[in-house]
Amino acid sequence: MAAFSTNCSVRPDNPSLSSQFSSFSGQNLGWTVRFSSKFSSISLSSPATFPATRRRISCQTSSATSSSSSVNGKAKSELKDFLHINDFDKATILKILDRALEVKALLKSGEKTYLPFKGKTMAMIFAKPSMRTRVSFETGFFLLGGHAIYLGPDDIQMGKREETRDVARVLSRYNDIIMARVFAHQDILDLAKYATVPVVNGLTDYNHPCQIMADALTIIEHAGQLEGTKVVYVGDGNNIVHSWLLLASVVSFHFVCACPKGFEPDKNTVERARQAGISKIEITNDPKEAVRGADVVYSDVWASMGQKEEAAYRRQVFEGFQVDENLMKLAGPKAYFMHCLPAERGVEVTDGVIEAPNSIVFPQAENRMHAQNAIMLHLLGV
Numbered sequence: 001m002a003a004f005s006t007n008c009s010v011r012p013d014n015p016s017l018s019s020q021f022s023s024f025s026g027q028n029l030g031w032t033v034r035f036s037s038k039f040s041s042i043s044l045s046s047p048a049t050f051p052a053t054r055r056r057i058s059c060q061t062s063s064a065t066s067s068s069s070s071v072n073g074k075a076k077s078e079l080k081d082f083l084h085i086n087d088f089d090k091a092t093i094l095k096i097l098d099r100a101l102e103v104k105a106l107l108k109s110g111e112k113t114y115l116p117f118k119g120k121t122m123a124m125i126f127a128k129p130s131m132r133t134r135v136s137f138e139t140g141f142f143l144l145g146g147h148a149i150y151l152g153p154d155d156i157q158m159g160k161r162e163e164t165r166d167v168a169r170v171l172s173r174y175n176d177i178i179m180a181r182v183f184a185h186q187d188i189l190d191l192a193k194y195a196t197v198p199v200v201n202g203l204t205d206y207n208h209p210c211q212i213m214a215d216a217l218t219i220i221e222h223a224g225q226l227e228g229t230k231v232v233y234v235g236d237g238n239n240i241v242h243s244w245l246l247l248a249s250v251v252s253f254h255f256v257c258a259c260p261k262g263f264e265p266d267k268n269t270v271e272r273a274r275q276a277g278i279s280k281i282e283i284t285n286d287p288k289e290a291v292r293g294a295d296v297v298y299s300d301v302w303a304s305m306g307q308k309e310e311a312a313y314r315r316q317v318f319e320g321f322q323v324d325e326n327l328m329k330l331a332g333p334k335a336y337f338m339h340c341l342p343a344e345r346g347v348e349v350t351d352g353v354i355e356a357p358n359s360i361v362f363p364q365a366e367n368r369m370h371a372q373n374a375i376m377l378h379l380l381g382v
Contacts, residue, residue: 080192080197080198080199080379081192081195081198081199081200081201081379082198082199082200082201082209082210082375082378082379083188083189083192083199083201083209084201084207084209084243084246085209085212085213085243085246085247085250086246086247086249086250086276088250089250090250090251092378093213093216093247093250093251094251095378096213096371096374096375096378097213097216097217097220097371097374099374099377099378100213100217100367100370100371100373100374101217101220101221101370103144103370103373103374103377104367104370107143107370114144115144115145116144116145116377116380116382117141117144117145117146117376117380117382118145118146119145119146120145120146120147120176120177120380121146121147121148121149121174121175121176122137122141122146122147122148122149122175122176122177122178122179122376123148123149123151123171123174123175123177123178123179124137124138124148124149124150124151124178124179124180124181124202125151125156125158125167125171125178125179125180125181125182125191126150126151126152126153126180126181126202127153127158127180127181127182127183127187128153128181128182128183128203129152129153130181130202130203131342132341132365132368133181133202133203133210133368134150135369136368136369136372137179137202137369137372138150139369140369140370140372140373140376141373141376143373144373144377146176149175158180158182158187158191159187164187164190164191164194165190165193165194167191168190168191168192168193168194168195168199169194169195169196171195171197172195172196172197175197176197176198176380177197177198177199177200177376177379177380178191178195178197178198178199178200179199179200179202180199180200180201180202181202181203182202182203182204183204183205184204184205185204185205185206185207187204188201188204198376198379198380200372200375200376200379203239204239205239206239206242206266207239207242207243207246208239208240208242208243208340209243209246210368210371210372210375211240211243211340211368212240212243212244212246212247213371213372213374213375214364214365214367214368214370214371214372215244215298215338215340215364215367216247216251216371217367217370217371218338218360218363218364218367219231219295219296219336219338221363221367222336222360222363223295223296223336226251226253227251227252227253228252228253228254229253229254229295229296230253230254230255230256230293230294230295230296231244231253231254231255231256231294231295231296231298232255232256232258232290232291232294232296232297232298232331233255233256233257233258233298233299233300234258234259234287234290234291234297234298234299234321234323234327234348235258235259235299235300235301235302235318235321235348236259236263236300236301236302236304236314236318237257237259237263237264237265237266237283238265238300238304239304240298240300240340241257241259241265242265242266242269244257244298245265245269245270245272245273245281246269246273248273248276248278248279248281249272249273249276249278249279250276250278251278251279252278252279253279253280254279254280254282255273255279255280255281255282256282256283256284256290256294257282257283257284258284258285258286258287258290258291258321259283259285259321260285260317260318260321261285262317263317263318264283265283270283287320287321287327288327288330291327291328291330291331291335292330292331292332293331293332294331294332294335295334295335295336296335296336296337296338297323297327297328297331297335297336297337297338298337298338298339298340299323299337299338299339299343299348299349300339300340300348301342301343301344301347301348302314302315302318302321302344302347302348315347318348321348322347322348322349322350323337323348323349323350323353324349324350324352324353325350325352325353325356328353328356328358333358334358335358336358336359336360337349337353337354337356337358337359337360337361338359338360338361338364339354339361339364340364341361341365343361
């Protein structure tokens, strides 16, 4: 049986205003929504911001097609799971980000009848608790018509109380999609191996792909594009850095990780990103030199969950790697500041930087929901 999916694209009735919409940052701008017969198209117009123009979302049902790129012999555009960003080709990643912008605009318009997840359920496995991951997935799935089920650390104890392969096969019989936020990366790989429904990586100790998709979406909204930008990460070479490196092996931009000696990202991941030949990759121990000319300066906590016993030691080692007002001045007046949160203000970043006008931390946090919605829409083919 042929697989069918619904693809939606947005275009302006006035093409000359395309560039204006590309920099649209997601505010509620008084969109009006009109539906054509049988919901085959949706028109969005905003007289306040784009006079004499209208954005149109056209939805067409077509059979699934294969991409020329593949992972393990399977078309990248047709992968069942979202585990690593570089499992997908550039066209698919950009398509997901475009879809995130479209659906975000719909939600901002107040549209309530776009419910592609109606009748669907999602199981959310949390070995690691998180405010943003839980609320963004649960709220986003609900706003698009679905029902999410929270399974906390004591509900399953995956791999301890019950084997991961059994959890995967049971949850697949109850739900349409599974999201998991775990410690060991092998857990998400095993979950995806045995599940018969899509599995989304909500975070592992190795990578955090949904966060970086949200980050890319935020950069596109504020800087106009991701390609060609300089993104400088200052801090520990952790799972956030690994996902930035995986994205840099697919989409072209300049990525720099400035970290203390001994806290560099995984060497194999760095090497794979460099061998891809897509982006300029730099690993340095000098944050002041690294941030010069940056479009984005990015930070994260120095001691992540599971490393808190090292917090005092890390504060000593990471001295000089705090993103403060002086470091941002070196980056330049146009540089944005980003942080995946939660932030320890006064430790890896000063209060003045996180509250500055060029801080886009909170739009970045909101975009977790929109990027994840688009990822799930892609995996579920709706």
